Amino acid sequence: MIKKQLEVLKAFRAVITNYAVGGSLDQVTSNQFEEINRLVIAPDSTLSQADFESRIKRLFTETQSGGCVRVTDETTKFNLYRDASKATMEIIRAPTAPRTQAPPVHQPPPVPQAPAKTAPPPSKMHLPLSKEEKKALGRDIRKLSQKYLIGIVPIVQDPNDRKNKGSLEFDIDMLRPETCQKLRNYVNDCLQKQNEAYR
Numbered sequence: 001m002i003k004k005q006l007e008v009l010k011a012f013r014a015v016i017t018n019y020a021v022g023g024s025l026d027q028v029t030s031n032q033f034e035e036i037n038r039l040v041i042a043p044d045s046t047l048s049q050a051d052f053e054s055r056i057k058r059l060f061t062e063t064q065s066g067g068c069v070r071v072t073d074e075t076t077k078f079n080l081y082r083d084a085s086k087a088t089m090e091i092i093r094a095p096t097a098p099r100t101q102a103p104p105v106h107q108p109p110p111v112p113q114a115p116a117k118t119a120p121p122p123s124k125m126h127l128p129l130s131k132e133e134k135k136a137l138g139r140d141i142r143k144l145s146q147k148y149l150i151g152i153v154p155i156v157q158d159p160n161d162r163k164n165k166g167s168l169e170f171d172i173d174m175l176r177p178e179t180c181q182k183l184r185n186y187v188n189d190c191l192q193k194q195n196e197a198y199r
Helices: 004-021 025-041 049-064 074-093 131-143 146-156 176-199
Strands: none
Touching: 004 025, 004 176, 025 176, 049 131, 131 176, 146 176
16 A cells, blocks of 8 residues: 555656646645655554545645646646546556565466366276166266257267267167267266356
């Protein structure tokens, strides 16, 4: 918070100096800036954010009414307010890094990790599923959303069967063991993705 307050004070001082008569602050205004600066950086400072903002607003008003800034027309007044607001709001809206954090170091973007494979080792791809595993597979298939069901077709469809393209009717007991294993892997992956989407 102290760093932001100092940045706001510095930006605000630059704007006031820019609009000051002769391009420099008078002694009274300069002393007021220094007083606020001392309050901000004091080790035992009890200056709250609200008190800081109140002092800045009061200083802003005083610089225009008899201070170092002479506002002679509405355009100058508007420009002064606009510049002061813009300078301070850019600092206030900027994200604040924790005080203990070191300066940011450029790091390459993280390399995407491949999702964990649920496939059995290749040597088990030829093993047939038990009756219980086939029943569980059937239940899991019914849990899939429409978007994932479509992916089953190319797995279970016989490449020589042209009349039933796009059909989802098949008998798990009639599928080859390799096809059942591929189907089980696909369904497990889809269920995992589907469950992650609902979290």
